[in-house]
Amino acid sequence: MGLIGRAIIRYRREGDYLLFNVVIFHPMEPGTRKDPVTGKKIPAHYLTKLEVKFNGKRVASFRMSGGVSKNPVFTFYLKPQKGKITLEYEDNKGNKWRAEKEVNP
Amino acid sequence: MNRRDFIKLVGVGLVLGGTGVSFGDIPRFYTLEEALRKFAGLSKKKLVKSNKVKVIAPNLAEDGANVKVEVLANLDPKKVEALYIFSDDNPNPFILEFKVSPYIPKLYVKTRIKMAKTSYVRGIVKLKNGKGLYNLKKVEVVAGGCG
Numbered sequence: 001m002g003l004i005g006r007a008i009i010r011y012r013r014e015g016d017y018l019l020f021n022v023v024i025f026h027p028m029e030p031g032t033r034k035d036p037v038t039g040k041k042i043p044a045h046y047l048t049k050l051e052v053k054f055n056g057k058r059v060a061s062f063r064m065s066g067g068v069s070k071n072p073v074f075t076f077y078l079k080p081q082k083g084k085i086t087l088e089y090e091d092n093k094g095n096k097w098r099a100e101k102e103v104n105p
Numbered sequence: 106m107n108r109r110d111f112i113k114l115v116g117v118g119l120v121l122g123g124t125g126v127s128f129g130d131i132p133r134f135y136t137l138e139e140a141l142r143k144f145a146g147l148s149k150k151k152l153v154k155s156n157k158v159k160v161i162a163p164n165l166a167e168d169g170a171n172v173k174v175e176v177l178a179n180l181d182p183k184k185v186e187a188l189y190i191f192s193d194d195n196p197n198p199f200i201l202e203f204k205v206s207p208y209i210p211k212l213y214v215k216t217r218i219k220m221a222k223t224s225y226v227r228g229i230v231k232l233k234n235g236k237g238l239y240n241l242k243k244v245e246v247v248a249g250g251c252g
Binding site: 016017028030032054057058059060061062063064065066067068069070072073074075076077078079 | 144170171172175192195196197198199200201202203204205206208209210211213214215216217218219250
């Protein structure tokens with residue numbers, strides 16, 4: 001659980017674009033699973049929102065349900081530019097996190 | 106209980122059953138239509154099947170908790186508001202919304218999703234004019250990932 005909310009941001013050049021690969025550590029409990037031992041329902045705990053900013057400007061935003069797998073991975077393209085990419089994300093329990101990375105394509 | 110009451114009760118039961126309240130022992134949170142309306146502002150009526158949208162997913166998934174899905178669209182990103190991933194028969198079919206901007210040069214998103222059972226994965230592109238284009242990919246799920 002110590003890793004929860006940590007993010008890994010990676011990118012690589014692909015043709016004219018940058019391909020970003022983001023991993024966020026999160027249990028993504030959908031709220032439909034039962035504990036196999038106790039039979040009790042495991043409460044929902046999943047990311048709901050991820051905003052992607054580049055040099056302070058919003059460039060993409062994700063919304064999701066508990067249907068995204070544990071430790072979610074998001075892959076997407078951005079136009080290449082130099083600066084800082086910032087991720088701002090939150091879960092259904094009101095936890096908020098932020099992660100940044102310098103981008104030098 | 107007389108015969109008339111009994112018939113009424115069965116009728117109510119059938120109606121409730123038809124809305125998809127039950128889903129084995131996994132609760133069915135939304136039908137596909139409800140999820141389309143609530144999470145994407147779309148409905149089945151506004152959707153048109155299009156081969157400009159492509160869904161890449163495995164034919165067979167051993168583990169429904171971890172299915173790799175890619176959605177790509179051969180369209181002008183300027184005309185597009187968002188990309189969606191739905192899994193038609195999940196308790197909540199809505200999985201992911203990816204809102205694009207002028208900084209997104211290519212309509213593409215990849216993630217990993219949970220699937221409750223064998224069903225269609227639906228990739229949707231919502232256009233700025235409010236319409237939606239979609240395509241489907243059937244994924245055979247060996248062990249469900251939602252319950």
